[in-house]
Amino acid sequence: MPAETTDKRVQFDFEIDFSNGGGIQGQGFRLDIDGDDIADTALADYIVRDLRLLMVGAVRILNKTIIHERHKRAAASAQAAPRAAAAARHIDLSHAIEDGMITYRGLPAPIVCDHLSRAQSRAHYAEGTEFQIGKITMVANTGTYIDSPYHRYADGKDVAGFDLDEVAGLDGVLARVAGMAGRAIGRSVFLPLDVRGKAVLVHTGWDRHWRTDRYFEGHPFLTADAAAYLRDAGARLVGIDSLNIDDTADGHRPVHTALLGAGIPIVEHLCGLDQLPTAGFRFSAVPVKVKGMGTFPVRAYATLEAT
Numbered sequence: 001m002p003a004e005t006t007d008k009r010v011q012f013d014f015e016i017d018f019s020n021g022g023g024i025q026g027q028g029f030r031l032d033i034d035g036d037d038i039a040d041t042a043l044a045d046y047i048v049r050d051l052r053l054l055m056v057g058a059v060r061i062l063n064k065t066i067i068h069e070r071h072k073r074a075a076a077s078a079q080a081a082p083r084a085a086a087a088a089r090h091i092d093l094s095h096a097i098e099d100g101m102i103t104y105r106g107l108p109a110p111i112v113c114d115h116l117s118r119a120q121s122r123a124h125y126a127e128g129t130e131f132q133i134g135k136i137t138m139v140a141n142t143g144t145y146i147d148s149p150y151h152r153y154a155d156g157k158d159v160a161g162f163d164l165d166e167v168a169g170l171d172g173v174l175a176r177v178a179g180m181a182g183r184a185i186g187r188s189v190f191l192p193l194d195v196r197g198k199a200v201l202v203h204t205g206w207d208r209h210w211r212t213d214r215y216f217e218g219h220p221f222l223t224a225d226a227a228a229y230l231r232d233a234g235a236r237l238v239g240i241d242s243l244n245i246d247d248t249a250d251g252h253r254p255v256h257t258a259l260l261g262a263g264i265p266i267v268e269h270l271c272g273l274d275q276l277p278t279a280g281f282r283f284s285a286v287p288v289k290v291k292g293m294g295t296f297p298v299r300a301y302a303t304l305e306a307t
Contacts, residue, residue, distance in 0.1 A: 008033050012064040014047055017057040019180045030067075037066060045191050052192040055180050059188070087306050093201075093270045094144035094285075094300040095210060103142050103269060104243065105216050110138035140295040146287050147266040151294030152256050157263065160291040167265060170199040170236055172283035172302060174276050178205030183220045184247070187229035196234035199283040203273035206242040210271065219243035224254035231262045239267035239285070239300070267300055276302055 011030045017023040031038075031046065044059035099112035114120075115135035122130050146167065149156025173193045177185055185202060193200070202222070209215035219242045222230075230238055238245065238259055245266055246253045259266055267285045282303040287296035 007068075007070050008036060009067050009069045010038055010043065010064060011067055012043060013062040014043070015060045015062065016047070016053065017059075018053075019055045019057040019177075019182065021181075023057075030069075033066075040064065045188075048188055048191040054176060054189070054192060056188040056191075057181075089304045089306055091272060091275050091281075091302045091304065092299075093272050093283075093302060094298060095207075095269060095271055097136075097138070097143040097297060101143075101211065107139050107141055110136055110142050112136050140293050140297070143297045144267065144269045144271070144285075144300050145295050145297045146285050147256065147260060147268070147295050148293075149260045149263055152253070152260040156260065156294075158291060159287040159293045159296045160289045162265070162287070164286065167237070167286050167298075168284040169303070170283045171197065172199040172201060172276075172281045173279045174273060174281075175200065175202045176278070177220065178203055178274070180220075183218060185220060185222050185226055187223070187226045190226065190229060190233070194279075195230060197236055199237040199239065200230060200235045201270065201273055201276070201283065202238070202240040202242075202245075203276070204240065204242050205274070207269075207271035207273070210269075215243060219248075221245060221247045222255045224258065227255040227258040231258050231264060235259075235264060237265045237267065237283070237285070239270050239283070241270040241273050242268070244268060267298065270300055277304070280304070 009030050010033050011028060013025070013027045014029065015023065015025050026047075031043070040061040043061050043064070047053075048056050048059065097110055097112070100109045102109050113135055114132060116131070116133040118130040118132050121132070125131070146159065148159045148162065150158040173195060175189050175193060177189055185204070190200065204220040206215070206219055220240075221242065222240070222245050245268055246255045256266065265285075283300070284303070285298040285300040287298050290296060
């Protein structure tokens with residue numbers, strides 16, 4: 001008779017440091033694996049994801065041993081919570097555009113004025129009837145705006161090319177990193193989140209500096225590794241409440257390059273993300289349908305089902 005086959009499990013200890021201070025340890029963890037071995041990085045990702053840890057800094061895997069033992073973990077059945085039949089609530093996540101405000105140093109401020117004032121309009125209409133027609137002159141990177149692939153790539157889709165289901169009513173998840181040590185937001189932040197098919201919003205808290213000089217100095221940003229992870233994990237859109245999703249210390253823009261190259265829109269200069277739950281909301285950021293534009297302001301908002 002053939003010999004009975006046995007499954008492989010890994011036993012290990014771990015130490016985790018948090019980017020905002022403190023840490024946790026674990027000893028003698030066992031995990032079912034496929035094959036004969038598993039990399040330390042894969043174990044680290046598993047622990048962060050399975051424990052849903054946020055603001056993780058360093059992860060160390062210690063005393064790893066492969067053992068022959070039958071797999072014990074059964075597949076858990078997910079039970080969907082019933083959706084409440086109540087009115088939805090909308091949360092505004094965008095800055096207002098105002099005459100003379102600066103969104104990004106080096107770019108001109110918008111000019112918001114009358115094309116036709118109410119007083120001027122009275123000469124064109126019957127007595128007691130008046131209208132105002134406004135005029136705005138601005139660059140497309142003003143206020144809270146969306147980046148399309150055309151912003152980075154000459155042959156990419158422009159803002160007029162977005163299908164509505166790419167920018168409206170997306171299932172959303174929130175990565176909270178406000179108060180973290182340092183500026184660089186790495187891939188470990190996103191490991192506990194189910195990002196596939198989601199709008200992934202990053203709450204840094206940087207929007208508290210909006211309309212101040214501080215907003216332009218030392219902003220938080222995603223690393224190239226984080227962008228590659230979000231791209232490969234299937235995120236549909238990525239947004240941040242910071243000056244730029246990339247580090248602007250040099251001319252490289254790896255996050256824009258990776259995400260827009262994969263057709264994943266980026267929304268920058270969000271605000272109010274502290275009002276959102278980690279999951280269970282929908283996100284919309286719809287630009288005006290202008291051809292030949294790689295970026296354009298949006299009225300970004302989240303929709304929460306009432307419970």
